[in-house]
Amino acid sequence: MRVLVIGSGGREHTLVWKLAQDSCRPQLFCAPGNAGTTALATNLPIAAEDVPALLAWAKQNRPDLTVVGPEAPLCAGVVDAFADAGLRVFGPCRAAARMEGSKQFAKDVMRAAGVRTARAESFSDAAAAIRALAQFSLPVVIKADGLAAGKGVVIAATRDEAAQAIRSMLEQKIFGTAGATVLLEEFLDGEEASILALVDGERTALLPSSQDHKRVFDADQGPNTGGMGAYSPAPIVTPDLLPQIRDHIILPVVRELKRRGIVYQGLLYAGLMIGPRGPQVVEFNCRFGDPETEVVLPRLKGDLIPLLQACIDGTLSESLVRVRPEPCATVVMASGGYPGSYQKGIAITGLDDAAKLKDVCVFHAGTAMKDGAVVTSGGRVLAVTALGKDLKSAVGLAYEGVAAIRFVGAHFRKDIARRAFAR
Ligand code: AMP
Ligand code: GLY
DSSP: OEEEEEEOSHHHHHHHHHHHTSTTOOEEEEEEOOTTGGGTSEEOSOOTTOHHHHHHHHHHHOOSEEEEOSHHHHHTTHHHHHHHTTOOEESOOHHHHHHHHOHHHHHHHHHHHTOOBOOEEEESOHHHHHHHGGGSOSSEEEEESSOOTTOOEEEESSHHHHHHHHHHHHTSOTTGGGGSSEEEEEOOOSEEEEEEEEEESSOEEEOOOBEEOOEEEGGGEEEEOSOSEEEESOTTSOTTHHHHHIIIIIHHHHHHHHHTTOOOEEEEEEEEEEETTEEEEEEEESSOOTTHHHHHGGGEESOSHHHHHHHHHTOOOGGGOEEOSSOEEEEEEEOTTTTSOOOOOOBOBOHHHHHHSTTEEEEESSEEEETTEEEEOSSEEEEEEEEOSSHHHHHHHHHHHHHHOBOTTOBOOSOTTHHHHHO
16 A cells, blocks of 8 residues: 655654554555655655645556645645546545635634634724724734744734734734734633544544643743644543533534534544633634644554545544654744744764664654755654653653754753643
8 A cells, every 4th residue: 555645844754654554565655755754754855835746746657545734735735636637535625625725714613503612803904904903802812823833823912913913914924815804803711721522524533632832942941843842641631621612612613613514534623722611612723733743643553544434434433543642742843033033954873773763753843864964854843752651651751752852053941841741
C-alpha cells in the first residue's frame, strides 16, 4: 500500500512515524516532508500548498491513500481535486474545511447547531466595528475571519487596543483578504483543551484529549505561537465531559453541516475553553492539531490506516479507537527569535543521543538536510516527545531528550503540563 502525507511539520512527521508502524507496512511519501521524515518516507519536492503539482504527482503515482496535514491545502480544495480524480484522500472537502477557513462561517454553524461558544459579531467596516465595541466587556477578542497562520487573534485589554486591531485588519489589511471581515468576540475564561475528533460524515470517534501551550514563555507569558508543547490526556477533560463534547459539540456541528449539504469527513479539531459552566468552543480546525498530534498518535494502539479509511468509507465506530494508558508529553524546541523572525540553516547536534533514550521520540518540525547534516529550517524545529508510566515521567523523559540536543539560539518552555501538575 502506498500512502502520501502532505505537509512538512511535526504533525506530518508524527503521522509518517505512526503510519510506518501499521501492520500493512505501507510505502510512504511525504510532500515536502522534512529531515525527520526522510528516514521513513520518500520526500517529494512539492510544496504542501501546491495543489496542481500534488494532484499531478498523485495522478501519475496513484497512492492508495493521501493524508492531508495542514489547513491551507484543505481550504484550497485539495481533497475535492483528489476525489474528482478518483483518489482516496483523508481530510474534509473545501466546503467543510471552512469550519477553520472562516471563523464567521464556523460561528453561523455553531449558532444553528446550538453549540456553546463565545458571542460574536462580524464586521467589514472599521467604523461600525469600533462603534460596536461598546457592546462588549473587556477584555474583548478581535479575530480575522480567514486563515492568518495563527496570528489573526488579538485579545485587547482596552477599547483603544481593540480599535487599533480592528483598523490594522480592516483598513491597513495586515492579513490581506483573510482580514476583510473581523469578528468581535466575548472573552471566555477557563482552561483550554483540544479534542481531535475523527468524523465520517455522520459518526464521530474522539481521540484522547490533549492540551497545547500556545504562549512562547513559561507561565503562559509572551506572544502566541503555533504551540510550544503539549500533553495527553488533559486532566481538565474529565471522563464525564467526553460524551458531552461528542453529543453537544461535535455531532451537532456534523449534522448541521450535513443539513447544509456539506459532508464532513476527516479530522475535526475542537479548541475548547473549559470553565465552570462546562466546555465552550474557542475555534474549530479542519485538521490534526500541531503539536497535539505529537502526543495523541503515540497513545493510539494498533493501526491508523483503518481509522482513516473508516472516515472515508463512512464506517467509523468508537470501538476502532484503542488508547494506551501511558500519558505522553512533547516539548517544542524553537529557533532563537521565534515567534518573531529567526535564522535558518543552523546545525543541530545530539539527535542520535536523544533517539537512544527509551520511549523518547524526536519529531522534526522545521528541519532540513544540508550537506548530509540536519539543520534548522523553521520556527518550531523539533517536538521532543516521550511516553511515561505517568505524566511526570513522560515530561521528565521529554526534557531528558531536550537536554541531549543542541542548536544555537534554541529555546523551549520549561513548564510543559504545569496545569496538570497544579491540579
Ligand atoms: P484561535 O486562533 O481562535 O484558536 O485563537 C488563538 C488563541 O486565542 C486561543 O487558543 C485562545 O487562547 C485565545 N482565544 C481566542 N478566542 C478567545 C476567546 N473568545 N476567549 C478567550 N481566549 C480566546
Ligand atoms: N495547536 C494548535 C493548532 O494546531 O491549531
